Amino acid sequence: MPAATQKTPARPKKPSSPKAPKVGLFVTCLIDAMRPTAGMASVELLEAAGCDVIVPTAQSCCGQPAWNSGDRTAARAVATPFLDAFDDCDYVVVPSGSCGGMLSKHLVDLFADDAPPRHRQKALEIAAKTHELTSFLVDIMGVTSPPGRYQGKVAYHDSCSSLREMKVKDQPRQLLAATGAEVVDLDHADTCCGFGGTFSVKYGDISGAMVNDKAEDVRAREPDVLVAGDLGCLMNIAGRLSRLGSDIAVRHVAEVLAGDLSAAPIGGGQDDAPSTEESR
Amino acid sequence: MEVSSENFKANVETAVVDDNLKGAMGKLTGALRPNRAKAVAGLPEFDALRDHGIAIKMHTLDHIDTYLEQFEANVVANGGHVHWCADEDSARQTILDLCRQHDVKTVTKGKSMVTEELGLNAFLDNHGILPLETDLGEYIIQLRGESPSHIIAPATHLQQHQIKETFQSAHTHLDADRPMDTAEALTEEARQELREKYGAADAGITGANFMIAETGSTIIVTNEGNGDLTQTLAKTHIVVASMEKILPTMDDAGVMLRLLARSATGQEMSVYTTLSSGPRRQGDLDGPDAFHVVIVDNGRSKMLAGSEREMLRCIRCSACLNHCPVYASIGGHAYGWVYSGPMGKVLTPSLAGLEQAKDLPNASSFCGKCEEVCPMRIPLPKLMRNLREQQTEQKMTPLKQRVALSLWSALASRPWLYRKLTGLMTRTLARLAGKRRVFSWMPMIGEWTKSRDLVAPEGGSFFDRYHARTQPIKGADHDDRTQ
Numbered sequence: 001m002p003a004a005t006q007k008t009p010a011r012p013k014k015p016s017s018p019k020a021p022k023v024g025l026f027v028t029c030l031i032d033a034m035r036p037t038a039g040m041a042s043v044e045l046l047e048a049a050g051c052d053v054i055v056p057t058a059q060s061c062c063g064q065p066a067w068n069s070g071d072r073t074a075a076r077a078v079a080t081p082f083l084d085a086f087d088d089c090d091y092v093v094v095p096s097g098s099c100g101g102m103l104s105k106h107l108v109d110l111f112a113d114d115a116p117p118r119h120r121q122k123a124l125e126i127a128a129k130t131h132e133l134t135s136f137l138v139d140i141m142g143v144t145s146p147p148g149r150y151q152g153k154v155a156y157h158d159s160c161s162s163l164r165e166m167k168v169k170d171q172p173r174q175l176l177a178a179t180g181a182e183v184v185d186l187d188h189a190d191t192c193c194g195f196g197g198t199f200s201v202k203y204g205d206i207s208g209a210m211v212n213d214k215a216e217d218v219r220a221r222e223p224d225v226l227v228a229g230d231l232g233c234l235m236n237i238a239g240r241l242s243r244l245g246s247d248i249a250v251r252h253v254a255e256v257l258a259g260d261l262s263a264a265p266i267g268g269g270q271d272d273a274p275s276t277e278e279s280r
Numbered sequence: 281m282e283v284s285s286e287n288f289k290a291n292v293e294t295a296v297v298d299d300n301l302k303g304a305m306g307k308l309t310g311a312l313r314p315n316r317a318k319a320v321a322g323l324p325e326f327d328a329l330r331d332h333g334i335a336i337k338m339h340t341l342d343h344i345d346t347y348l349e350q351f352e353a354n355v356v357a358n359g360g361h362v363h364w365c366a367d368e369d370s371a372r373q374t375i376l377d378l379c380r381q382h383d384v385k386t387v388t389k390g391k392s393m394v395t396e397e398l399g400l401n402a403f404l405d406n407h408g409i410l411p412l413e414t415d416l417g418e419y420i421i422q423l424r425g426e427s428p429s430h431i432i433a434p435a436t437h438l439q440q441h442q443i444k445e446t447f448q449s450a451h452t453h454l455d456a457d458r459p460m461d462t463a464e465a466l467t468e469e470a471r472q473e474l475r476e477k478y479g480a481a482d483a484g485i486t487g488a489n490f491m492i493a494e495t496g497s498t499i500i501v502t503n504e505g506n507g508d509l510t511q512t513l514a515k516t517h518i519v520v521a522s523m524e525k526i527l528p529t530m531d532d533a534g535v536m537l538r539l540l541a542r543s544a545t546g547q548e549m550s551v552y553t554t555l556s557s558g559p560r561r562q563g564d565l566d567g568p569d570a571f572h573v574v575i576v577d578n579g580r581s582k583m584l585a586g587s588e589r590e591m592l593r594c595i596r597c598s599a600c601l602n603h604c605p606v607y608a609s610i611g612g613h614a615y616g617w618v619y620s621g622p623m624g625k626v627l628t629p630s631l632a633g634l635e636q637a638k639d640l641p642n643a644s645s646f647c648g649k650c651e652e653v654c655p656m657r658i659p660l661p662k663l664m665r666n667l668r669e670q671q672t673e674q675k676m677t678p679l680k681q682r683v684a685l686s687l688w689s690a691l692a693s694r695p696w697l698y699r700k701l702t703g704l705m706t707r708t709l710a711r712l713a714g715k716r717r718v719f720s721w722m723p724m725i726g727e728w729t730k731s732r733d734l735v736a737p738e739g740g741s742f743f744d745r746y747h748a749r750t751q752p753i754k755g756a757d758h759d760d761r762t763q
């Protein structure tokens with residue numbers, strides 16, 4: 001099936017409406033290092049929705065790898081630098097359900113008990129204003145029509161943290177449908193893909209069995225592109241698809257919504273049809 | 281039962297390539313999960329019922345001493361006896377003493393996980409008393425010399441053809457050409473084999489789903505009716521129950537039973553719900569002559585006072601196992617003890633010791649499905665994380681992991697330096713991967729690359745691109761160096 005994409009018309013400069021909500025983007029360490037295009041697409045989506053976007057430099061990782069490994073000290077060390085970074089933002093938006101969950105659900109526990117009261121207070125403030133990207137666009141900004149156009153079959157993978165911690169389910173599907181895409185669900189849409197952060201490198205056999213089931217579900221649907229809101233899941237599923245010799249394209253949901261297919265898909269897959277996007 | 285959870289990784293390696301197991305686990309996605317979903321959808325007040333059930337359990341745990349004593353008083357008033365056992369040794373010995381006291385040679389057993397915990401069958405067997413499991417699944421695995429792989433469906437790791445083979449080699453007195461190709465035929469064969477044994481047994485040993493303080497009753501639920509026969513036909517009925525099975529009132533049991541059946545198998549109620557309130561009274565048509573309840577602590581009091589307290593709300597419904605993608609990939613035996621799946625990952629370290637079961641709380645992707653389906657909303661991922669934290673505090677985690685984490689955190693807590701280094705690394709990797717865009721092998725993360733490729737970075741970093749676009753004021757990227 002032909003998949004065609006169209007890029008947004010010339011990108012407007014930052015909106016400067018005084019009423020524009022100030023949004024701090026928490027980029028996530030994976031997007032920063034592995035998939036900058038997904039981060040740029042997120043900025044573009046937020047700006048197109050009328051937000052005033054800033055990206056504080058005092059951020060690296062949300063601390064989740066250490067938190068989930070049971071190392072509170074290491075997790076606090078990683079999270080402390082960004083505790084003050086979003087002070088003057090109305091919202092913190094994260095293009096990841098998993099890191100979003102860390103900020104909005106776990107940060108308060110991380111800085112509980114013996115943490116300095118100031119840190120605890122900051123954690124509470126961040127938790128209260130953190131949103132996952134697609135749910136922020138739909139629920140808070142009321143976006144109904146994102147800039148991107150996509151004619152093709154899109155399978156959306158629910159990351160566990162998006163689905164269960166951030167209550168993201170219909171929002172990305174609505175936005176994807178508004179690009180003109182045919183949105184399909186996977187058979188076991190609410191089953192984990194087996195990523196789980198360090199779990200995937202500590203328990204490769206289990207994680208491998210889980211991602212194999214997920215990749216088979218994806219292949220059964222024959223989408224032009226598989227998207228998700230979490231880069232961890234995407235790298236996991238793309239890695240398995242590539243190992244299985246599949247060339248289904250894998251992308252972060254923000255790329256399709258922003259109409260930015262300039263980067264080659266994640267992993268070894270190929271976009272089906274000649275893309276009509278402009279060069280960057 | 282011996283704990284072999286230290287072998288978790290080796291067990292997993294065999295389990296993931298076991299085709300019989302993979303086929304058998306299809307029951308989870310094919311039946312158990314959709315059945316529960318349907319049952320829950322059919323009861324609009326299910327969530328309210330959950331909240332009610334949780335409130336009952338929390339209240340009960342807060343006053344567990346009072347309710348257990350009330351239970352004992354009522355059992356005694358009904359003509360029965362209660363025996364308190366602090367650990368597995370005393371529980372096994374107490375049960376053996378009771379058997380001797382009542383001159384018991386043969387025992388029929390209803391399915392009971394706490395007796396598995398005690399390793400009761402092997403113990404009685406060693407002392408000349410033959411226990412016979414009467415639950416179909418338990419009967420099958422007893423014939424095969426296996427332990428249960430699931431808390432309510434002990435033979436769930438087996439496919440039908442394996443059960444047929446087991447019966448063929450065990451029931452040699454039957455016609456070799458008998459029809460055995462349907463589940464019904466196999467069930468009927470087991471039923472016939474068991475039927476004659478019930479009446480001949482001197483004692484019936486069952487577990488208890490609940491103990492009711494206000495009446496001194498114990499309750500079991502089954503779908504086969506084997507529990508009823510086990511406890512009513514034998515002269516002596518011994519109930520073995522762990523202490524957290526106590527509930528204040530019969531009304532409370534009503535709430536729990538509705539939650540239990542729906543969460544477990546998707547039934548509205550189990551087929552048989554059997555109450556035992558003491559020995560046969562004058563005028564009763566049936567019932568045992570003697571009624572004993574053995575209440576087992578075996579680590580629960582410690583849990584009550586510790587960070588795993590919430591786990592004591594568990595009603596052993598198995599919903600968390602049935603919905604767990606890890607359990608579905610490796611089956612129950614890999615966990616190395618009586619309890620498997622997410623609840624086993626918390627219970628085994630809590631009851632048998634964290635040192636013995638280091639992998640269990642770690643082998644989870646924290647997908648959260650277990651907590652979502654648990655009727656008691658036990659925060660299983662949080663409890664596993666607590667156990668991981670205890671491992672870190674007690675330096676039980678591998679040295680390699682601790683060093684890696686502290687190096688990484690030292691770096692990631694300096695965002696500017698972190699970005700310099702990751703930028704260098706990702707540019708190199710992107711160049712190395714070239715047009716292929718994936719690696720099929722990577723040092724240090726062989727566990728990843730053994731089943732999937734490693735995606736190469738796109739090249740460049742977000743921050744570089746973002747700053748190039750917004751043309752930062754000189755040095756803007758450096759302003760976090762001091763934080």
Ligand code: SF4
Nearest residue numbers: 594595597598600654
């Ligand atoms: S932890 Fe919850 S879901 Fe699992 S067996 Fe216990 S009550 Fe059921």
